[in-house]
Amino acid sequence: MSTPVCRRAEEVRRAARDSAWTDELRVHVAGCAACGEEALLASFFAQLASETSDLPPLPDAGSVRLAGLLSLRRARAVRLARALSIATALAWTCGGAAAAVVALRAWPLPGARLAALAGAIPRPAVAWLVASPGSALLAFGAGLLIALLAVGALDPEPAPNVS
Amino acid sequence: MLSKSLTAPILPAAPCPAAAAGRADACPEEEFRAFYDRTAPQLRAYLARCSGNSSVVADLIQESYFRLLRSGFRGQGEEHRKNYLFRIATNLLTDLFRRRRGAESTQMEARPVMAPDDRLNLRADLSAALGTLSPRDRQLLWLAYVEEASHRDIARITGLRESSIRSMIFRARARLAGRLREAGFRPAQGGKA
Numbered sequence: 001m002s003t004p005v006c007r008r009a010e011e012v013r014r015a016a017r018d019s020a021w022t023d024e025l026r027v028h029v030a031g032c033a034a035c036g037e038e039a040l041l042a043s044f045f046a047q048l049a050s051e052t053s054d055l056p057p058l059p060d061a062g063s064v065r066l067a068g069l070l071s072l073r074r075a076r077a078v079r080l081a082r083a084l085s086i087a088t089a090l091a092w093t094c095g096g097a098a099a100a101v102v103a104l105r106a107w108p109l110p111g112a113r114l115a116a117l118a119g120a121i122p123r124p125a126v127a128w129l130v131a132s133p134g135s136a137l138l139a140f141g142a143g144l145l146i147a148l149l150a151v152g153a154l155d156p157e158p159a160p161n162v163s
Numbered sequence: 164m165l166s167k168s169l170t171a172p173i174l175p176a177a178p179c180p181a182a183a184a185g186r187a188d189a190c191p192e193e194e195f196r197a198f199y200d201r202t203a204p205q206l207r208a209y210l211a212r213c214s215g216n217s218s219v220v221a222d223l224i225q226e227s228y229f230r231l232l233r234s235g236f237r238g239q240g241e242e243h244r245k246n247y248l249f250r251i252a253t254n255l256l257t258d259l260f261r262r263r264r265g266a267e268s269t270q271m272e273a274r275p276v277m278a279p280d281d282r283l284n285l286r287a288d289l290s291a292a293l294g295t296l297s298p299r300d301r302q303l304l305w306l307a308y309v310e311e312a313s314h315r316d317i318a319r320i321t322g323l324r325e326s327s328i329r330s331m332i333f334r335a336r337a338r339l340a341g342r343l344r345e346a347g348f349r350p351a352q353g354g355k356a
Contacts, residue, residue, distance in 0.1 A: 040344070041340060043350035045304070045308035051289065052204070056221050061199040064224075067225065068228065071229060
């Protein structure tokens with residue numbers, strides 16, 4: 001779209017803003033539609049910008065900064081808490097994995113004991129669970145996954161969004 | 164719409180160590196106070212005139228500076244930082260208009276065009292004239308005429324394409340000029356010669 005703008009528009013805008021009109025510029029504005037519009041708007045905005053009596057008082061700079069700092073520290077604490085929960089979940093995962101490895105390497109002994117224990121409980125599923133190291137590991141992994149998901153779901157507050 | 168994609172072009176690599184820390188406490192109080200004193204009056208006028216509601220201005224100012232502090236943004240100079248501040252404020256205004264549209268369908272936006280016999284001699288009339296425009300037009304014209312921002316800066320602040328700013332301002336200008344003429348507003352051409 002073409003936008004007809006006079007080359008003296010900037011000059012007119014400055015004159016309207018600073019109330020520094022020359023006779024020659026007044027004559028030009030009277031005969032130039034684009035500059036007439038420019039003068040109208042520049043004058044309007046100059047008046048509007050100079051009128052501050054209806055504006056609310058500014059908040060104190062110190063209190064604005066302090067509120068910002070407090071909120072920032074709160075956001076940091078939330079982030080730290082989240083990192084801690086993730087680290088805790090990871091520690092549990094690593095510990096569990098280590099325990100699983102140990103259990104697998106020495107499976108004959110605990111396997112026999114667990115089988116005996118499972119035999120005492122009238123539940124076929126439990127018996128299946130302890131029947132092989134693979135199924136025990138599978139159940140353990142599912143449990144860890146549920147624990148991790150629970151940690152994620154319990155995260156108290158999302159990370160702050162700075163737009 | 165006005166979220167991450169629009170903040171991207173205005174966010175260069177932080178040039179100073181304090182900015183790299185990216186935190187509000189990296190901004191010394193004196194520095195913040197000086198920046199605030201220079202920019203807050205302009206931001207207040209922008210928010211008040213573009214929102215058309217003085218009661219929300221203090222909260223918007225507080226939130227704008229808070230977000231600036233939280234971002235740790237320092238920019239390539241004060242002007243760059245100020246543009247970023249206005250960008251934040253513009254996003255807040257957009258959110259405000261969006262909420263209002265749902266709730267009360269914006270008193271200012273719904274205001275009818277002034278009757279031709281109105282006279283714009285009072286401040287309220289000036290504000291009312293601006294209020295007949297859409298929020299976007301108000302922002303564009305305010306940035307162009309009061310802040311004297313370049314088209315590139317206006318594009319960064321409003322999140323619009325730089326190539327469309329010129330024509331958008333042109334159309335907004337024409338609309339406002341029409342309303343002002345209808346209301347009998349005349350530019351003062353007295354002044355000092």
